[in-house]
Amino acid sequence: MLIHERMGEFAGLPVADFTENGMERNGEPLTAPPTGVAWRVRVDDEDEAVFGDVLGRFLETVDPATVTALVVGWWGYESPVGEPVTSLVGAADRLTALRSLFVGDVVVEEREISWIEQSDITPLPAAFPRLERLGVRGGEGSGQEPLRLRPFRSAHLRELRFESGGLPADVVRAVAASELPALEHLEMWLGMEHYGGDATVADLAPILTGERLPSLRHLGLQDSEIQDAIAEAVAQAPVVARLETLALSMGTLTDTGAEALLSGQPLIHLRSLDLHHHYLSDAMAARVRAALPGVKVDLSGALDPEHDTLWVAVSE
Amino acid sequence: MTFTVVGTPGDRRVTLFAAACTAAGLPPPEVAAWRDVLEGAEPSFRPGTLLRLDSPGEDAACDALLRGPGDPTRVGGGARWHATFTAALHRVASAARRDGAVPLNDADEIAVMFDKRRCHTRLQAAGVPVPPALDGPVHDYAHLRERLAEAGWSRVFVKPAHGSSASGVVALQFSRDRVKAVTSAAPAPGGGYRNSLRVRAYETEHEVAALVDALAPDGLHVEKWLPKAALDGRVLDLRVVVVAGVPTHAVVRTSRSPMTNLHLGGRRGDLAAVRAVLGEDRWQRALAVCAAAARSFPRSLMTGVDLLVGIGWRRFAVAEVNAFGDLLPGLPGLPGGPAEGLDTYAAQVRAALTRSPEACAS
Numbered sequence: 001m002l003i004h005e006r007m008g009e010f011a012g013l014p015v016a017d018f019t020e021n022g023m024e025r026n027g028e029p030l031t032a033p034p035t036g037v038a039w040r041v042r043v044d045d046e047d048e049a050v051f052g053d054v055l056g057r058f059l060e061t062v063d064p065a066t067v068t069a070l071v072v073g074w075w076g077y078e079s080p081v082g083e084p085v086t087s088l089v090g091a092a093d094r095l096t097a098l099r100s101l102f103v104g105d106v107v108v109e110e111r112e113i114s115w116i117e118q119s120d121i122t123p124l125p126a127a128f129p130r131l132e133r134l135g136v137r138g139g140e141g142s143g144q145e146p147l148r149l150r151p152f153r154s155a156h157l158r159e160l161r162f163e164s165g166g167l168p169a170d171v172v173r174a175v176a177a178s179e180l181p182a183l184e185h186l187e188m189w190l191g192m193e194h195y196g197g198d199a200t201v202a203d204l205a206p207i208l209t210g211e212r213l214p215s216l217r218h219l220g221l222q223d224s225e226i227q228d229a230i231a232e233a234v235a236q237a238p239v240v241a242r243l244e245t246l247a248l249s250m251g252t253l254t255d256t257g258a259e260a261l262l263s264g265q266p267l268i269h270l271r272s273l274d275l276h277h278h279y280l281s282d283a284m285a286a287r288v289r290a291a292l293p294g295v296k297v298d299l300s301g302a303l304d305p306e307h308d309t310l311w312v313a314v315s316e
Numbered sequence: 317m318t319f320t321v322v323g324t325p326g327d328r329r330v331t332l333f334a335a336a337c338t339a340a341g342l343p344p345p346e347v348a349a350w351r352d353v354l355e356g357a358e359p360s361f362r363p364g365t366l367l368r369l370d371s372p373g374e375d376a377a378c379d380a381l382l383r384g385p386g387d388p389t390r391v392g393g394g395a396r397w398h399a400t401f402t403a404a405l406h407r408v409a410s411a412a413r414r415d416g417a418v419p420l421n422d423a424d425e426i427a428v429m430f431d432k433r434r435c436h437t438r439l440q441a442a443g444v445p446v447p448p449a450l451d452g453p454v455h456d457y458a459h460l461r462e463r464l465a466e467a468g469w470s471r472v473f474v475k476p477a478h479g480s481s482a483s484g485v486v487a488l489q490f491s492r493d494r495v496k497a498v499t500s501a502a503p504a505p506g507g508g509y510r511n512s513l514r515v516r517a518y519e520t521e522h523e524v525a526a527l528v529d530a531l532a533p534d535g536l537h538v539e540k541w542l543p544k545a546a547l548d549g550r551v552l553d554l555r556v557v558v559v560a561g562v563p564t565h566a567v568v569r570t571s572r573s574p575m576t577n578l579h580l581g582g583r584r585g586d587l588a589a590v591r592a593v594l595g596e597d598r599w600q601r602a603l604a605v606c607a608a609a610a611r612s613f614p615r616s617l618m619t620g621v622d623l624l625v626g627i628g629w630r631r632f633a634v635a636e637v638n639a640f641g642d643l644l645p646g647l648p649g650l651p652g653g654p655a656e657g658l659d660t661y662a663a664q665v666r667a668a669l670t671r672s673p674e675a676c677a678s
Contacts, residue, residue: 002572004546006627017628027598027629044628047468047540077470077491109543109551109574109627115491316517 001250001277001313002108003137003163010038011069011100011133017042018058020049033062040105042073051075052087064094069133072103074110081145082119092127099130104137104163113165114140114195114316118147122174125152132158132182139164140196151177158215159185165223165315166195169203176206183213187220189250190230192315201226201233210239220247220274223312227251228260235264247274249298250313254305255284262291272296277313279305317669319345320365320417322353322408327373329643336661340669353404354381361417366668368420368617369408371640372401391501391509394478394534402427420668421639422615429613429639432477432537442612445605445633447473447624450538457525460538464490469540473574474528477535480638483511484531487541487574488524497524498574501531515573515580539635541574543627547593552576552585553635554623556603557642557660558610560667563603563621564655565647593629602632609634617671618642618664 007015016025016037021044023030025037041058043049051072075084084103088095101124106116116138125131134157140146147164149171157180162171167190175188186207191197210216216239221230231248234240246267248257258280267273276298280288285299301313319337323330325347334344348359350372361367372378376388382400383393405423412419428434439446450467454460464472470491476484487498496519502512509530518524528536544551550570557565568585569576576582591599606621613619620641624633642660649655655663 002549004549004551024628024630027593029630046470078468107543107546107627109546111489112496115489115494115496117491 003113003314004107004109006040006073006107007038007071007102007105010040010071010102013038013069015040015071017073018054018062019044020054020057023061035066038069038071038100039067040071040073042105043076043079046074046076046078049076051079051083052090055084055087055091059091059094064091065096067095068097069100070095070098070102071105072101074106077117081117085119085121085123089123089127095128098128100133101128101131102133102135102137102161104135106137112316113137113163113314117145119145120148120150122148122150122152125154125157129154130156132156134159135161135163137163139166139168139191146196147171149174151179153179154182156182158182161185161187162189163314164189164191164195164197165312166191166193166197167199168196169199172199172203176203177212179212181212182215184215185218186213186216187218187222187247189223189314190221190226191223192225192312195315197224201229204230204233208233208237208239210237210242213239214242216242218245218247219243220249222247222274223250223314225252225310225312227253227312228257231257232260232264235260237265240265240267241269243270245272245274246270249274249276249278251277252310252312253278253280254310255279255281258284258288262287267292268295270295272298274298277301277303279303279308279310281305318343318362318365319368319665319668320348320361321345321368321370322348322350322359323368323370324351324373324375324378325349327371327375328645329370329373329640332643332645332659333368333370333661333664336659336665339662340665342665348408350378350404351375351381353408354378354400359408359411361412361415363416365417366420367412367417368664368668369405369423369426371643387504387510389510390504391479391484391511392476392530392534394476394484398427398430398478401430419615420617420664422613425613425616426639429616429619429637430478430480431535432475432479432636433535435637436537436539438612439609439634439637442608444608444612445631447539447542447633447635449540454532454536454538456532457528460528460532460536461490463538471541473539473541474531475537475539476531477537481511482575482577482580484509485575486527486531488528489541495519495521495524497527499527500575500580501527513579513581515575542624542631542633545593545625545627545629546570547585547589550583550585552590553625554590554602555638555641555644556606556621556623557618557644557663558606558621559618559655559660559663560671561607561610562654563606563610564649564653564658564663565642565644565660566603566650567644567647590625594625598629605632605634609637613637613639617668618660
């Protein structure tokens with residue numbers, strides 16, 4: 001799966017774009033900033049503009065105190081290392097209403113996911129303590145710095161989402177060690193070791209106990225090449241009892257992992273179980289369905305382990 | 317009124333054009349074989365015949381005459397191909413003048429369309445939107461890196477100047493310490509590269525350098541990679557056929573890879589869906605861009621314009637203009653236009669008869 005299209009919506013709001021070429025929505029230029037939108041700030045032509053300047057112009061054009069949701073699109077290799085975090089943190093005192101932030105709405109025609117250069121995002125939750133929703137796309141990156149995160153505390157963060165073809169183990173461990181009492185939705189695309197996704201099941205342990213995640217309702221541990229091992233761990237994980245929805249999709253789940261899930265703790269309390277993009281046999285898929293009546297099980301995107309190389313959905 | 321085609325007898329293009337003639341109540345066209353012309357035979361034409369220069373097609377004998385002997389699937393040999401083909405075009409054009417044939421396309425214009433550098437320059441000079449391209453020659457990989465560093469570009473398409481069907485085209489990207497080339501060129505067993513039906517990625521500098529160094533001697537055209545619009549998880553571009561100045565046929569080509577060519581896993585996309593996203597104004601603007609590109613080749617009855625749609629669905633750029641870009645069998649013309657219900661060949665037959673005074677007189 002390649003991410004080809006930019007977000008049309010974020011935090012329940014339609015997305016409008018702000019670039020060095022002005023404002024637009026659905027491809028139509030805007031003359032005045034609309035309200036009730038999530039803003040996507042990005043560089044249109046990375047050879048012509050740098051992110052910091054575009055964000056600066058955005059803050060002059062749109063009243064920053066009205067911005068509740070912000071999406072950062074491509075910032076370009078010409079922007080200094082540390083962007084876009086540096087510029088966002090510099091604008092924190094003006095973006096006082098910001099509650100939802102996504103960093104890296106970059107599509108494959110701009111940069112493949114493993115080429116998105118993230119940096120240390122730890123300053124973001126510190127600079128925006130009222131943030132309720134944080135999402136990041138990218139991982140290892142292709143240059144100086146991979147995506148990094150140190151453990152943090154947030155009383156308000158409800159949703160945390162990492163889209164990556166290779167999520168560094170350091171980031172996974174930092175999430176696991178963070179104090180996130182309000183977190184309801186945690187989603188991590190773990191990716192492949194080749195692309196920097198080197199987390200192990202042991203790194204996930206604090207998440208699976210749920211000790212620091214009392215409000216968790218959705219857990220996604222996805223897009224992993226150790227999906228079977230993750231499924232085995234999830235099958236015994238205390239946190240599962242408090243979940244409403246669980247996603248173990250996009251990875252290399254085979255009958256081994258599914259068998260472990262079925263022989264583990266009951267899952268019938270779940271509203272949905274997302275297993276799309278999997279390598280289950282037809283017989284195992286039928287057993288999963290039969291064992292979970294009343295649970296919406298997504299088994300779409302079946303792949304054949306006999307004929308297909310085991311592959312995660314999002315990698316390069 | 318008769319038509320004459322210079323092409324490859326039995327080739328699909330010739331057969332489809334003959335069918336269009338027959339359907340219009342005309343006798344089938346006379347066919348002069350490129351192979352004979354390339355072997356040195358002097359072509360001769362009936363006075364007043366409408367003369368269509370078509371592609372040599374996939375004829376291996378023609379390919380050997382044009383590029384020299386060798387594996388027909390090999391990548392490269394474009395410079396020789398172009399020189400030989402251009403010379404042959406001019407011989408045909410002289411014979412046509414001598415015999416009083418009425419050409420439907422033009423040797424010089426075809427030669428320009430088969431040189432991506434000259435085609436780009438001509439379009440740019442005419443104010444047609446095109447992706448920015450490097451000026452001047454690129455000698456090898458090291459030189460390419462140097463030129464790209466000067467330009468500040470990190471994502472480009474490297475195209476053999478005389479290639480077609482994406483042969484040897486490389487989607488190339490750099491970051492501070494990574495490089496990746498996506499192409500259909502595969503290493504050939506005896507050295508060099510050959511066209512494969514699968515795109516592959518080269519991710520070491522050594523491999524990428526070897527590839528570019530192999531392509532460079534035939535001439536390279538290097539364009540900035542403009543991010544393309546996508547629908548349903550597939551990037552897309554448009555092939556728009558322009559006949560007698562009017563965009564008459566359009567197809568959407570979609571792909572998961574940077575190349576949209578159908579033989580490389582590209583698929584026809586849903587034109588109605590594309591038009592719906594664009595809206596009528598922008599759709600008309602897209603067609604106007606194609607018509608403008610075609611106006612740069614006024615002596616060509618037909619051109620096939622490859623139109624890039626930018627990722628925001630707002631910007632258009634012409635990637636290529638194809639002299640023989642009408643091989644879209646069975647595709648009906650755009651509703652409301654002069655080719656409604658006609659395929660690309662029937663549309664050209666009709667347009668040729670309409671615009672040719674001889675046709676009216678006979």
